[in-house]
Amino acid sequence: MKKIFFKAAALCCALSLSACASKKAVSVTPPDGSLDKCELRFSWWGGDDRHEATLKAIDLWSKKHPDITVTPEYGGWDGWTEKVTAQMNSGTEPDIMQINYDWLISMSPDCKGFYDLDSLGGTLDLSGFDEETLSFGRVDGKLNAVTVSLSGRGLFYNSQAYNAIGAAYPQTWSDLIALGKSFSSEDAYPMDLDIQSGGTAWYLAVVYIQQKTGRQFITLDGELGFTEEDIREALDFYKLLEDNHVIRTVKTRTDEDGNAALYQSPEFIGGNVAGVLEWGSAVGKYEAVLPKGVLESGPLLADESGNNSGWMIKPSLLYAVSGHTKHPDEAAAFVDFLLNDEECAEILGTTRGIPASRKARNALEQSGSLTGLSKECEDMLTEADTITISPYMELTRMKSFYNAAIESVSYGTADTKTAAEQMYRSVKEYLEKIKK
Known part of the structure; x- marks a missing residue:
C-alpha cells in the first residue's frame, strides 16, 4: 500500500462529509468500573x-x-x-x-x-x-x-481446474484474455465476476483504466476523475472479457446461477468457473466450498511492462x-x-x-x-502502488449505475458509447447532488 495509502488515508481524515451537530456529554464507565x-x-x-x-x-x-x-x-x-x-x-x-x-x-x-x-x-x-x-x-x-x-480485492483461482488444462495463473491483462481460449474447449471459464456483490465487474474495469491512465475513477472528496472516454474504454474492456470467453455474459450467469451468489454457484463449486475477484477479507466463503487447499491466490494483474498500479484498498x-x-x-x-x-x-x-x-x-x-x-x-497489495477507494464509489446508488451500464453492454441493448454517456451523466449528477 506504500506511501500512496498513507497519503490517501490522511486525506480521508481531513474529508468533511457534513457539518456535525454537537452531542450531549456522555457518562463513560471508568476502566475499573462495572x-x-x-x-x-x-x-x-x-x-x-x-x-x-x-x-x-x-x-x-x-x-x-x-x-x-x-x-x-x-x-x-x-x-x-x-x-x-x-x-x-x-x-x-x-x-x-x-x-x-x-x-x-x-x-x-x-x-x-x-x-x-x-x-x-x-x-x-x-x-x-x-x-x-x-x-x-x-x-x-x-x-x-x-x-x-x-x-482490497485480489484474484483467486481453482488450482485443480487450472492444473487440469496445464494453464498458469495470469500475470498480465493479455494473459487473462488469452486464457479464455484455453478454457473454452472445456466449456469452462478462467474466472468470473459476481453480479450479486454489487460493482465487481465494474471494479476490475476501473483497475484496468486506473493502471493505464493514472487517473482515479472517483476521488476521496467525491469528484469524478474519469472522463466519458475513460468510462467507454472501461466498458470496452469488460465486453472484451465476455467476447473472449474469459467471463460469462450476464445472461449466462443469470440462467445458470439465478439469484445465487457466485460462491454458492454450482458452476464455481464444480470448477467450471475457475477464478474469482474477491476481497481478501471475504475470500474465506469461496475457500470453504472447495476442497481444502484448492483455492489459491494469483498475482495482481499488470500491464506488459510489469506495472501493477491502479489496484485499490479500503x-x-x-x-x-x-x-x-x-x-x-x-x-x-x-x-x-x-x-x-x-x-x-x-x-x-x-x-x-x-x-x-x-x-x-x-x-x-x-x-x-x-x-x-x-x-x-x-502482502501483494502492500507491495503494489495502490489507491484508496473513495467512499462515494461504494454507495449503493452508484453501484446501480455501474451495473446498469454493464448489463446494457452485455445484453447488447446499448453500445459502449451510449452506455458510457449515460453512466457518466448519472454518476456526475449524483455526486453533485449528494455533496450538497
Missing part, C-alpha cells in the same frame, strides 16, 4: 465462515460477561444494506453494527447516526490503532466507526455503535472485545481480514495463525 446488566443487539453480514466464528466469539463473551447478553443478527451481503438502512430510518437499528465504508455518508451524514467512539474511551481501547487507520472512521473529527481491517468493514443505543458503555466494551481480546482474535482469525488492531494481530502472529489467502492478498 458494566450494567443489559441486552445488546449486534449485526453483521458475511459468509458461513464469518458467521460461525462470530457466534463462537459471542459465546466466549457470554462466559466472560454473563450479565450482558449479545443477540446476533446476521446474513449474506445481498440486500443487507437495504435492511440496515430501513432500520436506521426507523430507529430500530442494533446497538452494535458491522458497517461498510460508504455507510458513514449514507447512514450518518449529520454524525448522529453513529456514536462518537472517542467519548467512550473508558471501555474502548484504541491504543492499538494508528491514526491513519482510525481516520477512515472519522467524520469532521468525530470517530463514528473503527476500522476492523484494511482490504477498510474492509468497520464497527459502529448506534447513536440511539441506551447502553453506549456496554456496547463499546463489546466492540473492544471484538477488536482487542486475544482469545476472541484466535476465534475470529482472518474471517474479517487481517486485523487492524495490533493486539489482535500480535495474538494471531504468536499463535502462527496469521496465514492463508487473506494474508497473501494483503
Whole structure:
C-alpha cells in the first residue's frame, strides 16, 4: 500500500462529509468500573465462515460477561444494506453494527447516526490503532466507526481446474484474455465476476483504466476523475472479457446461477468457473466450498511492462455503535472485545481480514495463525502502488449505475458509447447532488 495509502488515508481524515451537530456529554464507565446488566443487539453480514466464528466469539463473551447478553443478527451481503438502512430510518437499528465504508455518508451524514467512539474511551481501547487507520472512521473529527481491517480485492483461482488444462495463473491483462481460449474447449471459464456483490465487474474495469491512465475513477472528496472516454474504454474492456470467453455474459450467469451468489454457484463449486475477484477479507466463503487447499491466490494483474498500479484498498468493514443505543458503555466494551481480546482474535482469525488492531494481530502472529489467502492478498497489495477507494464509489446508488451500464453492454441493448454517456451523466449528477 506504500506511501500512496498513507497519503490517501490522511486525506480521508481531513474529508468533511457534513457539518456535525454537537452531542450531549456522555457518562463513560471508568476502566475499573462495572458494566450494567443489559441486552445488546449486534449485526453483521458475511459468509458461513464469518458467521460461525462470530457466534463462537459471542459465546466466549457470554462466559466472560454473563450479565450482558449479545443477540446476533446476521446474513449474506445481498440486500443487507437495504435492511440496515430501513432500520436506521426507523430507529430500530442494533446497538452494535458491522458497517461498510460508504455507510458513514449514507447512514450518518449529520454524525448522529453513529456514536462518537472517542467519548467512550473508558471501555474502548484504541491504543492499538494508528491514526491513519482510525481516520477512515472519522467524520469532521468525530470517530463514528473503527476500522476492523484494511482490504482490497485480489484474484483467486481453482488450482485443480487450472492444473487440469496445464494453464498458469495470469500475470498480465493479455494473459487473462488469452486464457479464455484455453478454457473454452472445456466449456469452462478462467474466472468470473459476481453480479450479486454489487460493482465487481465494474471494479476490475476501473483497475484496468486506473493502471493505464493514472487517473482515479472517483476521488476521496467525491469528484469524478474519469472522463466519458475513460468510462467507454472501461466498458470496452469488460465486453472484451465476455467476447473472449474469459467471463460469462450476464445472461449466462443469470440462467445458470439465478439469484445465487457466485460462491454458492454450482458452476464455481464444480470448477467450471475457475477464478474469482474477491476481497481478501471475504475470500474465506469461496475457500470453504472447495476442497481444502484448492483455492489459491494469483498475482495482481499488470500491464506488459510489469506495472501493477491502479489496484485499490479500503477498510474492509468497520464497527459502529448506534447513536440511539441506551447502553453506549456496554456496547463499546463489546466492540473492544471484538477488536482487542486475544482469545476472541484466535476465534475470529482472518474471517474479517487481517486485523487492524495490533493486539489482535500480535495474538494471531504468536499463535502462527496469521496465514492463508487473506494474508497473501494483503502482502501483494502492500507491495503494489495502490489507491484508496473513495467512499462515494461504494454507495449503493452508484453501484446501480455501474451495473446498469454493464448489463446494457452485455445484453447488447446499448453500445459502449451510449452506455458510457449515460453512466457518466448519472454518476456526475449524483455526486453533485449528494455533496450538497
